[in-house]
Amino acid sequence: MQSHIYDVIVIGAGGMGSATAYHLAKSGADVLVLEQFQRGHKLGSSHGETRIIRFFYEKHFYTELMKTAYAEWRDLESASGKQLLFITGSVNLGTSGNPYVISVRQSLDAAGVESEWWDAKQLTKQFPQFRVSNDMDILWQKDTGFLYASECVLTHLQLAEQHGAKVREETHVNHIDWEIDTPTVYAGDSEFYGKKIVVTAGAWTNVLLVEIDFPLKVTRQQVCYYQPATPLFQPERFPVFTEITKNGEFLYGIPYFGKNGLKVARHGKGTRIHPDRCNRKPDADYINLMDAYVSERIPELGNSTHAEVCLYTETPDEDFIIDKHPKCPNVLIAAGFSGHGFKFCSLVGRIMAELVFTGETTFDIRAFQIDRNL
Ligand SMILES: Cc1cc2nc3c(=O)[nH]c(=O)nc-3n(C[C@H](O)[C@H](O)[C@H](O)COP(=O)(O)OP(=O)(O)OC[C@H]3O[C@@H](n4cnc5c(N)ncnc54)[C@H](O)[C@@H]3O)c2cc1C
Known part of the structure; x- marks a missing residue:
């Protein structure tokens, strides 16, 4: 049997x-979640x-999708009774005429999302924590903020369980047999059956779906944390910020929150790794780079405490990538x-x-098709 x-x-x-x-269980599906x-x-x-949660993107379809994403986070807060989303506004800094900041502004305008150009004086009046030069482009967007990420994951799972998941x-799932009528998932000595x-699987997607030639690259990223004693960097007093530096680095920061403190990091530029063989010890070079940036831009933060x-x-x-498996619509x-x-x-x-329910979605996810030119 x-x-x-x-x-x-x-x-x-x-x-x-x-x-x-959560979304499946809430809609009445009988759901099993397997986590390694x-x-x-x-x-x-x-x-x-x-x-960070933000509307600003160069590619305007992300800005459009964010309108519903924000609403869904608010719904999750209502369903759970927890605050998960913190709005701080953001300043986006770039060297004068930087094409990134300009195209972000265009994308926000096209989506009807308000933003404002500020000069250095306006910025330092509002947020004296920053040191900026007069020739910088500064874009203010009031709806940016951050999500309490670890709690979002736990909350989605808890509510999914309350709905019967x-x-x-x-x-650990070793293998999915999708070539049969009822796809079967093998995990250790156990087998699980699902209609869909x-x-x-995040960084392990390539490892699990070996039959698909995904152009996915897993990279090692690092973040630094700062714990200044002053209350000046709490979310009520300090915004999310991003900066495209002269060297084309994309840096960002998130106000002081939780046990770790204020986060500053460089987006991307990590080294390619295998997810099971990643050195988890942060690099001294990286920490020095972030501390040097901070000492110039936000000196009161001091040096990082940990990474x-x-x-x-x-x-x-x-x-x-959001799509059906190229060879099996049930996956x-x-x-x-x-x-x-x-x-x-x-x-x-x-x-x-x-x-899962209809084979289609009401959202425009054409940019996420698996068979696009990658
Ligand atoms: C340093 C850093 C900063 C970031 N900052 C931002 C930001 O400010 N704003 C933003 O929007 N995004 C940000 N991101 C990106 C965002 O966090 C990720 O895009 C998102 O968390 C990816 O979620 P995921 O579910 O795909 O992966 P994960 O959360 O890693 O989930 C994948 C899960 O699958 C499990 N799994 C894998 N293989 C198997 C298997 N065979 N069997 C069972 N379980 C398995 C894994 O254990 C894991 O729990 C950041 C990411 C990093 C690393």
């Missing part, structure tokens, strides 16, 4: 998998306390979030549920 057949098996309980499980580690672990891409931790399978390693799973165009994949996906988890969960 065949054992229980779930409506959906979700593989991976990180940012995307937890949100997918314990929930909230620190070996993937969704750990740590903060992730089963979550099995420390269950959703793969949200952390995290993984990006990058596509060549930095756009996500759906959400991967390649390229270091900017967390803010979309709430929406990706909803999209994956729509794809």
Whole structure:
């Protein structure tokens, strides 16, 4: 006799998998979530306390999608009774005439999202913590903020469970047999059956779906934390910030929150690694680079207190992959979030549920097709 057949098996309980499980279970599906580690672990891409949430993007379809993503996060807050989203506004800094900041502004305008050019005087009047030169472009966007990331993952999982989902931790999936009528998931000595399978395996996507030639690159990323004694860097007094430096580095910072403090990091430029063989000890060079930047731009922060390693799973165009498995419509994949996906988890969960139930989604995800030119 065949054992229980779930409506959906979700593989991976990180940012995307937890949100997918919630949306599926909330809509009445019989859901099993399989996670290789314990929930909230620190070996993937969704750990740590903060992730930026923002409308500003050069590619305007992200700005459009963010309108629903924000609403979904607010719905999650209402459903859980927890504050998960903190609005601080953001300053986006660039050297004068920097094409990135200009195209971000154009994209916001096109989507009807307000933003303002500030000069150095306006910035330092509002936020005296910054030291900037007069020739910088400074874009203010009031809706930016951060998500309490680790709590978002746990909350999605808790609510999914309240809606009947089963979550099995420390269950490593070795293989999915999708070439049969009822796809079968093999994990250690166990087999699980699902009418549909959703793969949200983050940095391990390539390892699990070996049959697909994904152009996914897993990279090692680092972040530094600062713990100044002054209250000047709390979310009520200090914004999220980003900066494109003269050397083309994309740096960002998130106000003081939680146990870790204020985060400053460089987006991207990590080295390619295998997710199971990643050196988790931060590099002294990287810490020195962030401390040097901070001493020039936000000197009152002082030196970093500690740093952390995290993984990006990058596509060549930095756009996500959200699609059906090329050879099996019963297997759906959400991967390649390229270091900017967390803010979309709430929406990706909803999209994956729509794809599971109807094979289609009401959102424009054409840019995320698996067979695009990568
Ligand atoms: C340093 C850093 C800063 C970032 N900053 C931002 C930001 O400010 N804003 C933003 O929007 N995004 C940001 N991101 C990106 C964002 O965090 C990621 O895009 C997002 O967390 C990816 O979620 P995921 O579910 O795809 O991966 P994960 O959260 O890693 O989840 C994948 C899960 O699948 C599990 N798994 C894998 N293989 C198997 C298997 N075979 N069997 C069982 N389980 C398995 C893993 O253990 C893991 O729990 C940042 C990322 C990093 C690393």
